[in-house]
Amino acid sequence: MNYPTGIKKDHNRLINYKNRGMDLESDLNQSNTYYIDNDIAYIYKKPTPIQVSKVEFINKGAIIKEAFYKEPSTTDYNGIYKGHYIDFEAKETKNKTSFPLANIHLHQYKHLENIERHGGIGFIIVRFTLLDETYLLKASDLFYFTNNNKRKSIPLTFFKKRGFLIKEGYNPRLDYLKIVDTFWR
Amino acid sequence: MNYPTGIKKDHNRLINYKNRGMDLESDLNQSNTYYIDNDIAYIYKKPTPIQVSKVEFINKGAIIKEAFYKEPSTTDYNGIYKGHYIDFEAKETKNKTSFPLANIHLHQYKHLENIERHGGIGFIIVRFTLLDETYLLKASDLFYFTNNNKRKSIPLTFFKKRGFLIKEGYNPRLDYLKIVDTFWR
Numbered sequence: 376m377n378y379p380t381g382i383k384k385d386h387n388r389l390i391n392y393k394n395r396g397m398d399l400e401s402d403l404n405q406s407n408t409y410y411i412d413n414d415i416a417y418i419y420k421k422p423t424p425i426q427v428s429k430v431e432f433i434n435k436g437a438i439i440k441e442a443f444y445k446e447p448s449t450t451d452y453n454g455i456y457k458g459h460y461i462d463f464e465a466k467e468t469k470n471k472t473s474f475p476l477a478n479i480h481l482h483q484y485k486h487l488e489n490i491e492r493h494g495g496i497g498f499i500i501v502r503f504t505l506l507d508e509t510y511l512l513k514a515s516d517l518f519y520f521t522n523n524n525k526r527k528s529i530p531l532t533f534f535k536k537r538g539f540l541i542k543e544g545y546n547p548r549l550d551y552l553k554i555v556d557t558f559w560r
Numbered sequence: 561m562n563y564p565t566g567i568k569k570d571h572n573r574l575i576n577y578k579n580r581g582m583d584l585e586s587d588l589n590q591s592n593t594y595y596i597d598n599d600i601a602y603i604y605k606k607p608t609p610i611q612v613s614k615v616e617f618i619n620k621g622a623i624i625k626e627a628f629y630k631e632p633s634t635t636d637y638n639g640i641y642k643g644h645y646i647d648f649e650a651k652e653t654k655n656k657t658s659f660p661l662a663n664i665h666l667h668q669y670k671h672l673e674n675i676e677r678h679g680g681i682g683f684i685i686v687r688f689t690l691l692d693e694t695y696l697l698k699a700s701d702l703f704y705f706t707n708n709n710k711r712k713s714i715p716l717t718f719f720k721k722r723g724f725l726i727k728e729g730y731n732p733r734l735d736y737l738k739i740v741d742t743f744w745r
Contacts, residue, residue, distance in 0.1 A: 417674050419634055422609035425624065439610065439627035449604055453638065458679030460645040489602050494643030 399467050399502045399509065403452065406547035410456075416552055418454030418461060421447070449486045450497075456552060459559070460495035462487065467502045473528035474501050476521070484521070487514040496559055500541070500551060503531065510538040511554050584652050584687045584694065588637065591732035595641075601737055603639030603646060606632070634671045635682075641737060644744070645680035647672065652687045658713035659686050661706070669706070672699040681744055685726070685736060688716065695723040696739050 403420070410416040429441035450464040464487070466478045479499065490497040497514035512529075516537045520529055539554045588605070595601040614626035635649040649672070651663045664684065675682040682699035697714075701722045705714055724739045 411674075414674075414677075417671070417678060422607040422630075424607035425610045425612070425627070427610070427627075437629060439624065439629070442610070442612075442624040442627055444622060444624070445607075455645040455647075455675060455678050455680045458645070460640040460643070462640075486602070489596075489599075490640060492599075493602060493640050495640045 399465055399500070402509075402543075402548040403465055403500070403551075406549045406551065407452075407454075409547040410552065416454060416456035416461070418452055418456065420452050421449070424448070446480060446482075448482055450483055456496070456555065460490070460493075461497075461555070462490045462495050463498045463500055465500040465502075467504050469504055470528070471503065471505050471531070473530045474503075474534070475528040477527065484517075488518065491515060491518075496555060498555075500549075501534065501538075506531075507543075509541045509543070509549060510534040511541055511551055512538040513558060584650055584685070584689075587694075587728075587733040588650055588685070588736075591734045591736065592637075592639075594732040595737065601639060601641035601646070603637055603641065605637050606634070609633070631665060631667075633667055635668050641681070641740065645675070645678075646682075646740070647675045647680050648683045648685055650685040650687075652689050654689055655713070656688065656690050656716070658715045659688075659719070660713040662712065669702075673703065676700060676703075681740060683740075685734075686719065686723075691716075692728075694726045694728070694734060695719040696726055696736055697723040698743060 400420070407416075407418045407420070410418060424445040424447055425442050426445050427439050427442045429439070431438045431440050450462055452465065453460070453462040455461065464479055464483055466474070468474050468478065487497045487499075491514045499512050499514070499517055500509060501512065502509040512534060517529075519537070520533060539557070541549050541551050541554060544550060585605070592601075592603045592605070595603060609630040609632055610627050611630050612624050612627045614624070616623045616625050635647055637650065638645070638647040640646065649664055649668055651659070653659050653663065672682040672684075676699045684697050684699070684702060685694060686697065687694040697719060702714075704722070705718060724742070726734050726736050726739060729735060
């Protein structure tokens with residue numbers, strides 16, 4: 376294959392950027408890799424919790440033959456940024472007008488509450504996939520909503536009012552730490 | 561079964577305590593649960609990273625039919641304590657005189673270096689199982705050793721000199737945060 380000079384190196388990233396249907400998790404992983412590569416922050420997605428029930432040992436390797444997905448007990452992402460503990464959950468919704476609260480597990484809410492109380496930076500990142508809009512909502516604002524509403528979903532207008540729209544870029548795809556800088560003391 | 565008053569409730573913990581062969585991971589999980597229950601710190605073991613290659617869907621559930629263990633890209637434990645980011649790796653060795661450095665992956669060393677540089681609290685916890693001794697060694701001391709030695713293992717004497725012996729207790733089993741308090745500003 377032939378590429379114009381300088382393009383080949385960034386081939387994968389170029390493809391990723393053009394793929395507008397790329398999911399939130401991939402965008403965040405790409406952004407976190409950017410932060411790590413540039414020594415900005417060390418934030419990782421935790422592995423999916425899996426309960427292994429059957430393993431076979433072949434030669435020097437182990438093959439898992441039966442396992443089950445477990446419910447996560449914390450949020451998916453955490454790490455360190457400018458010496459601070461950072462913690463968040465990321466979710467996509469196909470809903471165009473609101474984000475159903477059932478997308479986040481009860482113990483994940485509790486976890487975010489604990490992180491806030493202990494001085495960490497906690498938030499959620501929600502992508503409205505059909506609108507192609509991604510918002511960061513601080514944990515404190517999430518709890519402001521749940522404490523003052525009996526609604527089972529957060530309207531998009533609430534995200535527009537109290538959340539932060541994360542603009543999509545090339546690299547990092549989602550520069551959410553730029554937004555953290557604006558609200559974190 | 562009959563138990564004297566007040567014992568039944570703590571049945572599981574009683575058994576655990578008596579089981580002297582209990583492994584380091586179980587001790588740390590028990591200690592972290594204690595910290596969480598008492599609102600002291602929120603520190604979790606990350607799930608083991610697993611690459612899933614075959615899944616079957618039966619009724620409403622998913623059964624993983626083929627999967628493989630992946631090498632972890634970070635340390636196993638992290639979380640928040642008194643507002644600070646905390647990060648560590650825990651290892652057991654059957655060696656009586658030294659801890660082989662090969663027990664920790666290269667990217668885990670790099671990860672701990674990054675955490676230190678960004679203002680987090682990084683360390684390793686090493687249990688010499690045959691001696692029944694568990695030490696906490698600060699990441700800075702770990703790197704002091706690796707930067708000044710070509711040896712492929714850290715002698716027990718180094719742990720005794722620069723590390724901290726973690727006394728085993730009932731609950732928490734390993735009160736390693738008490739030690740963090742002694743060296744963290």
